[in-house]
Amino acid sequence: MDEISAGLIQAVWLIASLDPEVMEIAGRSLAITLASTALASAVAVPLGGLIHFQDFYGKRPLINLIQTLYSLPTVIVGLLVFLFISRSGPLGSLGLLFTPQGMVVGQTMLILPIIIGLTISALGGVNPQIRETALTLGATRSQAIVAIVGEAKPAVFAAVLLGFGRALSEVGVAMMIGGNIRGYTRILTTAIALQTSMGNIELSMALGIILLTISLAVNLLMARLRGD
Amino acid sequence: MDCRTFRIALSLLGIALLCSSAAADGDRLRLVTTTSLYDTGLLDVIKERFEEKYNVTLDIVSKGTGIAIELGERGDADVIMVHDKVREIKFVEDGHGLERRCVAYNYFYVLGPASDPAGIRGLSPSEAFLAFMEKGRDDPGSVCFVSRGDNSGTHAREKLIWNSVGFNASEFNRSEEWYTEAGSGMGATLVMANEKSAYTLCDMSTFMAYQGQIELEALVTEGDELLNVYVAIPVSPITHPGVNCEDAMNFVDFLVSEEGQGIIEDYAVDGKTLFFKAAGNCDIIGCSPDICAVPTSGCPAEA
Numbered sequence: 114m115d116e117i118s119a120g121l122i123q124a125v126w127l128i129a130s131l132d133p134e135v136m137e138i139a140g141r142s143l144a145i146t147l148a149s150t151a152l153a154s155a156v157a158v159p160l161g162g163l164i165h166f167q168d169f170y171g172k173r174p175l176i177n178l179i180q181t182l183y184s185l186p187t188v189i190v191g192l193l194v195f196l197f198i199s200r201s202g203p204l205g206s207l208g209l210l211f212t213p214q215g216m217v218v219g220q221t222m223l224i225l226p227i228i229i230g231l232t233i234s235a236l237g238g239v240n241p242q243i244r245e246t247a248l249t250l251g252a253t254r255s256q257a258i259v260a261i262v263g264e265a266k267p268a269v270f271a272a273v274l275l276g277f278g279r280a281l282s283e284v285g286v287a288m289m290i291g292g293n294i295r296g297y298t299r300i301l302t303t304a305i306a307l308q309t310s311m312g313n314i315e316l317s318m319a320l321g322i323i324l325l326t327i328s329l330a331v332n333l334l335m336a337r338l339r340g341d
Numbered sequence: 342m343d344c345r346t347f348r349i350a351l352s353l354l355g356i357a358l359l360c361s362s363a364a365a366d367g368d369r370l371r372l373v374t375t376t377s378l379y380d381t382g383l384l385d386v387i388k389e390r391f392e393e394k395y396n397v398t399l400d401i402v403s404k405g406t407g408i409a410i411e412l413g414e415r416g417d418a419d420v421i422m423v424h425d426k427v428r429e430i431k432f433v434e435d436g437h438g439l440e441r442r443c444v445a446y447n448y449f450y451v452l453g454p455a456s457d458p459a460g461i462r463g464l465s466p467s468e469a470f471l472a473f474m475e476k477g478r479d480d481p482g483s484v485c486f487v488s489r490g491d492n493s494g495t496h497a498r499e500k501l502i503w504n505s506v507g508f509n510a511s512e513f514n515r516s517e518e519w520y521t522e523a524g525s526g527m528g529a530t531l532v533m534a535n536e537k538s539a540y541t542l543c544d545m546s547t548f549m550a551y552q553g554q555i556e557l558e559a560l561v562t563e564g565d566e567l568l569n570v571y572v573a574i575p576v577s578p579i580t581h582p583g584v585n586c587e588d589a590m591n592f593v594d595f596l597v598s599e600e601g602q603g604i605i606e607d608y609a610v611d612g613k614t615l616f617f618k619a620a621g622n623c624d625i626i627g628c629s630p631d632i633c634a635v636p637t638s639g640c641p642a643e644a
Contacts, residue, residue: 200416210417292402310528311380312554
C-alpha cells in the first residue's frame with residue numbers, strides 16, 4: 114500500500130510541478146496516439162462502412178478475421194512492422210525504425226482492426242427500419258446510408274475512443290518500433306517499463322496515473338464535443 | 342462541432358505532427374547498447390558531452406547484447422556497445438562491424454542470499470557454480486539459481502562458465518527445479534532472484550545500482566571468469582549502406598579519447614565507482630594494444 118500511496122503523491126507532485134521531462138513524455142504519448150488514432154480512423158471508418166454496405170462473397174469470414182485481429186498481441190504487431198521498416202526490410206529505405214513516425218505506423222496497424230470491426234458492428238446495430246423508412250420516404254440509396262451513419266455516430270465514436278485507448282496504453286509496439294529513446298521516442302508506457310526495470314516503483318506508479326489522467330481528459334473532451 | 346469536423350481536425354493535427362517531426366530531424370547517430378551501460382546513467386553523461394562536441398543527436402536504444410548485435414546485423418544500428426567477446430568477434434568477421442574497441446570494464450559478481458545455503462563464499466566462480474548445482478539438485482527448495490535466459494551478454498557469460506565446468510546450461514531448464522530462466526533484463530532478474538533468495542550472476546554496475554533495494558549479497562567477486570569488458574563497434578557502411586559511419590567513428594574515438602575515458606573512470610553513483618577505463622589496463626582485460634582504447638582507423642573509402 115505504501116508504494117501505491119507514494120506513487121499517487123508523486124504523480125500529483127510531478128503534474129503540479131510541471132516536471133519538464135514528464136511533461137515532454139506525456140505530450141509525446143498524446144501526440145503519437147492522436148496521430149495514430151486519426152490515421153487509423155480516417156482509413157477504418159470508411160472501410161468499415163464499405164464492408165457493411167456492400168454485399169460480397171466472403172463478407173462473413175472477412176468480418177470474423179477482422180474481429181480475430183482484435184486480440185493481436187502488440188509485440189506481434191511490433192515485430193511485423195519492425196521486419197518491414199528495418200533497414201534490411203522492404204521499407205528499410207524510409208528510415209522509420211526507432212522514430213516517432215514509425216511508432217505512429219505501428220500503432221495505426223494495431224488499432225485498425227478494432228475501429229473497422231466496431232464500425233461494422235455500429236452500423237449493423239442501427240435499426241433496419243431506418244433504412245426502410247428513408248427509402249419509403251423517397252430517399253436515394255446514398256441518402257439512406259447518410260441516415261444510417263447518422264444514427265450510428267455515437268457507436269462509431271466509441272470505436273474510435275477504444276482505438277485511442279488501446280494505442281495510448283500499449284507498450285509492445287512502442288518498445289519495438291520506438292526503442293524508448295530518451296527525448297525522442299520515449300512515451301509514458303515505455304518510460305513505465307524502464308522505470309520498473311530500474312526499480313523505481315513509485316515513479317512508475319506516478320507515470321501510470323498521469324497516463325490515466327490523460328485518458329480521462331480526452332474522454333471528457335470527446336463527451337463535450339458530442340454534447341453529452 | 343460535430344463528429345466529422347472533429348475527425349478532420351484530428352487528422353490535420355496528425356499530419357501536422359508527422360510533418361513537423363520529420364522536418365526537425367537533423368543528423369542522428371543511433372547507438373544500440375547493452376542495458377547496464379544505460380540503466381546506470383553513464384551513457385547519459387557521455388551523450389551530453391559527445392553532443393556538445395559534435396553537432397549530432399545521439400539516440401540511445403538500450404537492449405541486451407543479443408538484440409544489439411542482431412540490430413547491428415540488420416543495419417538498424419550505427420554503432421553498438423556490447424559485452425560478449427565471442428559474438429563481437431563473429432560480428433566483425435562477418436563484415437557487419439568495422440572494428441572492435443575495448444572501452445571499459447568491470448566485473449560480474451555471483452550473488453546469493455546472505456545465509457549462503459550452498460556455501461560458495463570464498464570459492465572460485467566455477468567452483469561456486471558447481472556447488473549450487475550440486476546443492477540445488479539435492480535440495481531445490483533451499484538452493485536455486487536464476488538465469489537471465491535472454492541471450493544477453495550476462496547470459497552468455499553464465500553459459501560460458503557452465504561450459505567451463507562441463508555442463509550445458511540449455512539442458513538444465515526443462516527438468517531441473519533449481520534452475521530458473523527469467524527471460525528478463527538484469528533488473529527484473531535481480532528482483533526475481535531476491536524474491537526467491539536465489540543465486541544469480543550480475544554485472545557489478547547493476548548490482549551497485551540495486552544495492553539497498555535487494556537483500557542479495559556479492560558472494561564471489563574475483564576470478565578471471567568474472568571479467569566483464571565493454572566494447573564499442575561501428576557498423577560497416579559497406580555491408581549496410583546508409584548507416585551513419587562518420588559519426589559512429591567520432592563516437593568511438595570520443596569514448597577512447599582522454600576525455601571519454603575520464604568520464605568512464607570518474608562516473609560514480611552514490612560515491613561508488615561502477616566502471617573502469619580500458620586505457621592503461623589492456624593487459625588486465627586481455628585486449629591487445631591495437632584494439633584497446635585506441636582511435637579507429639576511419640570510415641572505409643567506399644562509404
